[in-house]
Amino acid sequence: MKRSLLKAVLVFVGFLQVSFALDFSGIHGLIQRRLPQHTEYFTFGQLPGSGDRYIIGDTEGITGGITISCTSLSACSRGLYVYLTDFGNVDIWWTGSRLDQLELPPLPVGTPVSGEAIVPFRYHFNTVTFGYTTAFWDFDKWSLLLDWLALRGVNIPLAWIGYEHILIEVYREVGLSDAEIADFMSGPAFLPWNRFGNIQTSWGGDLPMQWVEDQFFLGKQIVGRMAELGMTPVLPAFTGFVPRAFASHFPNASVVNGSQWIPTFDFKRTNDSFLEPFDLMFSAMQKSFLQKQKDAFGNVSHIYTLDQYNENLPFSGNLTYLHDVSSGTFASLRAVDPQAVWMMQGWLFFLQADFWTNDRIESYLSGVEGNDTMIILDLYSENQPQWNRTNNYFGKQWVWCHLHGLGGTMGLEGNLEELTNGPIDALRSPGSSMKGMGSTMEGQEGNELVYDALLDQAWSSEPLDIPDYVDNWTVRRYLDREVPSAAREAWQILSSTVYNNTDPDVPAVMKGILEFRPALTGLYNLTSLIPTMIPYHTNSTLIPEYRYDVLSVARQLLSNRFNDLYLDLVTQFNSSSTSPKDISTRGSRMINLLKDLDRLLYTNENFLFSTWIADALQWAGSNSSYATYLEYNARNQLTLWGPDGEINDYASKQWAGLVGEYYVKRWEMFLDYLVDLKGSGESYNDTVIAQQLLDFGKAWDVERWGNGEDETFGTRGDTLQVASEVLNIWG
Structure with a gap:
């Protein structure tokens, strides 16, 4: 029947x-x-x-x-x-x-x-994910992720790979030399911020054309797979950012310098030149770019990602100016593709809210006629939604997004209650123009439960029942016939603590203090975009009996314990009765914990710094100078994030090898400094030790693990055994 x-x-x-x-x-x-x-x-x-x-x-x-x-x-x-x-x-x-x-x-x-599906759009990716996570991926890794996306019902993923090849062709076409173009392009690990117009020029050497061509071929594979899986790739467009030499070639063109991105980056590396969209050259370059992209990838999409002011301020706040910029931009898209839809991140409206008043937002968005002509990613819906203060982006289509994973930070954190109720409440709100749900994490590093829940919520008209959902999630993660009751209980505990963060002061994944440049102040209980405050009690030691999750949870527990040891160190150092030996003893415990953490991380291939390095080196083949360049890019992003530590430790990771070879040595230097101070009676000077640590970081970034034969590559030890040993010590 x-x-x-x-x-x-x-x-x-x-x-x-x-x-x-x-x-x-x-x-x-x-x-x-x-x-x-x-x-x-x-x-x-x-x-x-x-x-x-x-x-x-x-x-x-x-x-x-x-x-x-x-x-x-x-x-x-x-x-x-x-x-x-x-x-x-x-x-x-x-x-x-x-x-x-x-x-x-x-x-x-x-x-x-x-x-x-309760919404027509299910979205995945942040532009910076292509730096923090996928920068060096080959197609095998992409293939796994694309199958993951397809099965979860994602239908509009972002597709940046191969962009530089087309952009360089457009630049050459208007007469820019290869040297002038190279002066604009960033290194492979930093290209997302070049695409955003945040940074320009490279450090460690010019972007090799071998990289550009290899990525172009990879991009064709990725876009082709997306299309055959029924997904519509969100493709890039010409944004207007141009090399500085462009203005000398076209002195009558409307070119302005963008704002400084981050104060630690000097003018040479930021303040990107911007060709204003009402200039005829903008339309011509847009036409060339989109046609070349269509020739390369096929007629696979009408949705284009285009962010002109992501962490950059417009040249003017005049309402007419803002309207004309967006109007010219959209006209350039529609002149080539009559069905073009402009997608942009709404991050700017939160981060630079002082500038982006509702009047300015409305003027900028109103330059694009119609409401189905734009898709705005409400990038930080779980904590700082902008749709509600902008009257649903004044009628434009928008997507409820989960940001998370800032800098690819690996802390365990989430808010399942908000991820399951927030989108439903927004969809049901009066006048809602919400048309999608999506994950816009900066880096994909663990916490898969929260991303699964959000994408599954896109297929349920009622909020998911969290206990029931987590139980089913656990069963299929470990196979029904093998999952013990302890694992189910453990994940229920995690879902009601770690993944039930309702503290507005801790809005995203936490960073472990062990990853920061050592200092006596400014590290504990931070509540910035990447906080160190832990929004749950840290004394539960019940963890699932499966290797990846055992390691992931044990890693977080050790990171939390290090915070406790650090706070004790600061207290003791500031006490007049503490001796150098006392500092040395406490420092030894901190170093031992880091070494135990490194030993634990080495037991699983998903927590290896060498994997990140190997992914970078695979693109170099036998070219040793190219390999050196790529490894420097890979190291520098995770450590100094800039040639002189401009965004020091923003993209840090708790990875085997990085902990043992970089963080351990930094903390050893710092602790030796504190012991010496206690012995000499001199005062603490953060500038002195900060410079020493910066010099160490610069030297470390130019080292090589590149032969792939030393003991730093590959896993060692059994996760369950090592976890048991370290938790007996630190749990």
Whole structure:
């Protein structure tokens, strides 16, 4: 009877005319990659209508056969995911996949199951994710992530890879020399901020054309895979940022210098030149860029990411000026693509709220006629939403976003209550123009539970039941037949503590003090964009009995313990009765904890600094000078973030090797300095030790792990054994 019901639905669909036929080859390709033993069991069909709907049912006459029908490829992928997770209790993760462990033959569905997205857009990525996480990825790593995105129902992912190749061609076309272009381009680990117009020029050497060409080829692979999986890539456009030499070539062009990005970056490396969009040259360069991009990637999208004032201030706050900038920009897009939709991040409206008053926001947005012509990413919806103070962005389409992961910071944190209730409340609010939900993390580093919950919420009209959701999530993470009750209990504890952060002073992932440049003040209980304040009690030691999660939770516990040791050190140093030996004893405990943390991190491939280095070096082949350049970029982003420590430690990571070879040595230098001060009676001088640590960072950044043969590469030890040992000491 149940199979007959599904058959009746499919027969009915067969008599309906549809405007286009879905090509399911991309989803079959996904099954071949992730479920190679199950390729003959899954059948896909098309449903009439628009939107994103799916129906899952049993295939008549095939034992274990599953039929998934849908209105879009994204809905079919989501339907496949629902079957795999709800019936098969398997899942796919950023770090790997359990999908191939689906039982043979697959379990029957019984009564057909249907689902529908509550918003037309499901978005993923932040422009800076392409620096903090994917900077050096090859296509194998991209392939895993793209399958993850497709199965979770993401349909508009950002696609930046290959941008520089096209941009350089446009620059050359207008007469700029390669030297003038090279003076503008940043290094591979810093390109996102070059794309934003925050920084210019490189350090460590010019951007190699080999990198540009390799990334262009990779970009074609990525965009092609996105399209075949039914996703619409959000492609870049010409923003208006140009090399400084542009003004000398075109003295009559409307070129202005952008504002300084961060005070620690000097004029040479910031204040990017901006060709104003009402200049005819802007339209010509936009036309050239979009046509070259279409020739390279195909006619795969009409959505273009374009951010002109991300952490940059406009040349003028005049309302007419702001209107003319956006009007000219959009006109340049529509002149090439009559269906163009402009996507932009709404981060600027929060970060520079003093400038971006509602009048200025409305003037800027009103330069783009129509409401379906823009998609605004409300980038920080979970903590600093801007949609509510801008009257739903004055009617423009917008996406409820989860920022998180600032700088790729690895602390465990989240607010499941807000991620499940916030989007629903916004969608139901009067006059809502919300059209999507998305993850806009700066770096993808753990905390997958919160990203899963947000993307799953996009397919549920009611807020998810968190305890039930977490329990089901745990079962499929570890396989139903193997998950012990302790793991379920542990994740419930985590979901109600670590992932239940409602403290407005701790709005995002925390950074461990151990990752900061050592100092006596300014580190403890910070509540800045990357805080060190911990918004939950830190004394629970119950953790899941599975290697990755054991390591991840134990890592966080050790980081929290280091904060305690640091606070004790500061208190004792400031006491007149403390001896040099007292400082040395406390310092030894801090160093021992860091070494234990490093030993723990070395047990899992997902926590290796050498993986980041190896990913960078793979692009160099046998070219040793190119390898040196790439390794410097990789090191510098995680450490000094600039040639002279301009954003020191912003992108720090708790990775094996980085902890043991960089953080340990910095803290040893700092502690030796404190011991010497106690012995000499001299006063603490932060400037003196800061310069010593900066000099150490500069020297460390130009070292090499590049031969790939020393003991710093690869894992060592067993996670469960090492975790047990270190938690016995520090737990």
